Structure formats: C-alpha cells, structure tokens
Amino acid sequence: MTARHLISLDDLTDADLHAIVGRGAAFAAGTARGGQPLHGEVAGIYFRRTSTRTRTAFSAGALRLGAQIVSFSGSDLQTNTGETTQDTGRVFSRMLDVLVARTSDDPEEMRGWAAQDRMSVVNAMSADEHPTQGLTDLTTMYGQFGRIEGLRVLYVGEGNNTAAALALGLMRYPGVELELRTPAGYGLEPHILERALAHAARTGSSLTERHDMEQAPKDTDVVYTSRWQTTGTSKADADWRERFAPFQITGELMERSPAAVFMHDLPAHRGEEVTAEVLDGPASIAFQQAENKMHSAMAVLEWCRRGVVA
Structure with missing residues (x-):
C-alpha cells in the first residue's frame, strides 16, 4: 500500500x-x-x-x-x-x-x-493551516445540519491557521457563503485566500473578507471564532488588543442570527474573543465540536x- x-x-x-x-x-x-x-x-x-x-x-x-x-x-x-x-x-x-x-x-x-x-x-x-481542525469543523457542521452545501457561515477574528483551513474546506462545497470579519492587518494570508477563491469559483460558493464589524450579516447558520492569541505565536503590534476588541462575539451579535450555532476551536478566553454568555449559552456547540x-x-x-x- x-x-x-x-x-x-x-x-x-x-x-x-x-x-x-x-x-x-x-x-x-x-x-x-x-x-x-x-x-x-x-x-x-x-x-x-x-x-x-x-x-x-x-x-x-x-x-x-x-x-x-x-x-x-x-x-x-x-x-x-x-x-x-x-x-x-x-x-x-x-x-x-x-x-x-x-x-x-x-x-x-x-x-x-x-x-x-x-x-x-x-x-x-x-x-x-490547521487541516485536521478544518475537517473537524466540517464534520461538526455536517452532523449539525445534515449538509454543508448552501450553509451561511460568519467567521470573526484573526485570519489564522484555523480560519485558513475553514476557508479551504468550506469552499470545496457548492453554494456555501463564507464571510470573514478580520482586524486590518490580520486577515487571511494572500496565498490562502487565492487558493480558497479558486475553489469557490469552481464550486459556485462565495468568500468575502472585511476588516470591520459594521453591518455584520444576519441570519447566518454558523458564527465561528477562535482565540486571538494563536498557539505559539505573538502579535507584532503593541496595540493589537485595541484592534481586536470590536471583533468579540457577543450576545448582541448572535441576536442577528437567532437560529445560528456558535463554534469555537478552543481553547477559549472568555471576555476576549467571546463572552461567557455565548460560549456557555444554548447556541454553543463548541464542546461537541471538541469531541468531534x-x-x-x-x-x-x-x-x-x-x-x-x-
């Protein structure tokens, strides 16, 4: 073999x-x-x-x-x-x-x-890239919805290796809408974005990235974040916490998509990338995601x- x-x-x-x-x-x-x-x-x-x-x-x-x-x-x-x-x-x-x-x-x-x-x-x-995390996330979505095709996903936070794998994986399915909201200077790496967009063009999915939280999308199926300090990395900017602060997942943001589930690759820092209200709330499937x-x-x-x- x-x-x-x-x-x-x-x-x-x-x-x-x-x-x-x-x-x-x-x-x-x-x-x-x-x-x-x-x-x-x-x-x-x-x-x-x-x-x-x-x-x-x-x-x-x-x-x-x-x-x-x-x-x-x-x-x-x-x-x-x-x-x-x-x-x-x-x-x-x-x-x-x-x-x-x-x-x-x-x-x-x-x-x-x-x-x-x-x-x-x-x-x-x-x-x-964190490919096995990407497969875990797709497995979790498939188990939750019975499909991945046509899902609407909002990712908020740094365009790190988790976000890279999420984009590369989701864009392999037809009709998926993925929107990333990342702080300026902390988006997807250009080569990752290019590869994901190539998959999207082939499958008929869409990927957009913005660097603000104005007019965040409504009625998404999944709201996803990861911790702001990725394992083994540090931020070059001394004021990075100020840049990231608007990108916290709060109850108010979740109310824009009342039927959405919340996902997080863990470990989580309550009060930074997500509030405890959301992570420990009824919409969260983060610990099922961890088991997956x-x-x-x-x-x-x-x-x-x-x-x-x-």
Whole structure:
C-alpha cells in the first residue's frame, strides 16, 4: 500500500474530503461500521508544541481503531543533534505506520517526513493551516445540519491557521457563503485566500473578507471564532488588543442570527474573543465540536491507512 499523507486540505480530492467528513460524522453518530481497521499498526504521536485536543484526539482515536501508539516530545529525537528530517522520516517509516506531527511553523518540514511511501504523515497544525481542525469543523457542521452545501457561515477574528483551513474546506462545497470579519492587518494570508477563491469559483460558493464589524450579516447558520492569541505565536503590534476588541462575539451579535450555532476551536478566553454568555449559552456547540476532533481524527487515520470505509 502506498501511504496517504495529509499535510494540507488541498492534498485531498473533493471526493476524499467529503468522504472523510461523512465518515467522521458517522463515528460521532455511532453509526460507523468497520471494527478496528488499524489493529496491529503503530501510530507515532510527535508534538513539539502544546496541544490538548488534537494530541488527545489522535491518541484516543488511534487506540479506538485498534492501533498502538508511541508518543514523542520535542526533546526526544536526534533532529535536535543535526539528523535531517528526511533521514528521521525514513527511519520512522520502518517502524511506524502513521506519524501525527505538530512540529515547526513550516509545513515543508512535514513534507520532509512524508518523503517516503511507507508511513502516512498527518499535519496536526502548522503556521499557515490547521487541516485536521478544518475537517473537524466540517464534520461538526455536517452532523449539525445534515449538509454543508448552501450553509451561511460568519467567521470573526484573526485570519489564522484555523480560519485558513475553514476557508479551504468550506469552499470545496457548492453554494456555501463564507464571510470573514478580520482586524486590518490580520486577515487571511494572500496565498490562502487565492487558493480558497479558486475553489469557490469552481464550486459556485462565495468568500468575502472585511476588516470591520459594521453591518455584520444576519441570519447566518454558523458564527465561528477562535482565540486571538494563536498557539505559539505573538502579535507584532503593541496595540493589537485595541484592534481586536470590536471583533468579540457577543450576545448582541448572535441576536442577528437567532437560529445560528456558535463554534469555537478552543481553547477559549472568555471576555476576549467571546463572552461567557455565548460560549456557555444554548447556541454553543463548541464542546461537541471538541469531541468531534476525535471522531474526525479517526476518519483521517482510517483514510491514511485503509481508505475511507463507506
């Protein structure tokens, strides 16, 4: 079997992306069949950066699928003494079946791990994209609405790696309307926006980005935010909190879309990007979304090793 890798959502065909999302939703609903397809395999879990949800999701998901796991911290490997990423990947590929990695800001490092065809490599977050978060978000929306086609989504906050994956994923479905409201200077990276718009042109979806909160859209299906201080990053501007303050999710903003659900990739800082009233309120599905990270991780691992089972 040739190993399948997930470094970016753009590594997936539309069919594969849709199948992984559907499979994750089936795991979440308890309707997935297939036993333990990773029985006898070994998953490496390598995180050089902090993680609560993603690390736990892939560890628990691998175990539930029948795999054993080996965990590594940032100080464990000989890459710290000069061994190349490619050589380490070649060694890993003779002992592991899949490697889930959160390493550096540069996704090309993970492509170094993937420069072999025996071991699957999963990007558990890089600076420009968080693909497994994007799949979790799509899985959550699919489970909530029974569809992704035609949804109206408002994302408020920094155009970070979560927003990038959300845009790249949603624009792979027809008729989706995604509006991003981001502080000036903190929008989507141009290369991400270009890729997402290319998908939108192909599927008939729409993506717009504004840098103010005036006339925020009404009657959306989903209101989404993420924390203002992305894991492992800092802001260049000393006054960044003042710039971000108008982009808080409040009860007043949610009232513009009374039927909407609220999503957050967590961890959350109540009183910053979202009020406690919203995060802990009846519209919030943020903690179901967190649980779905495990279900989505299981679908990703199954796709990497076996192909998605319908």
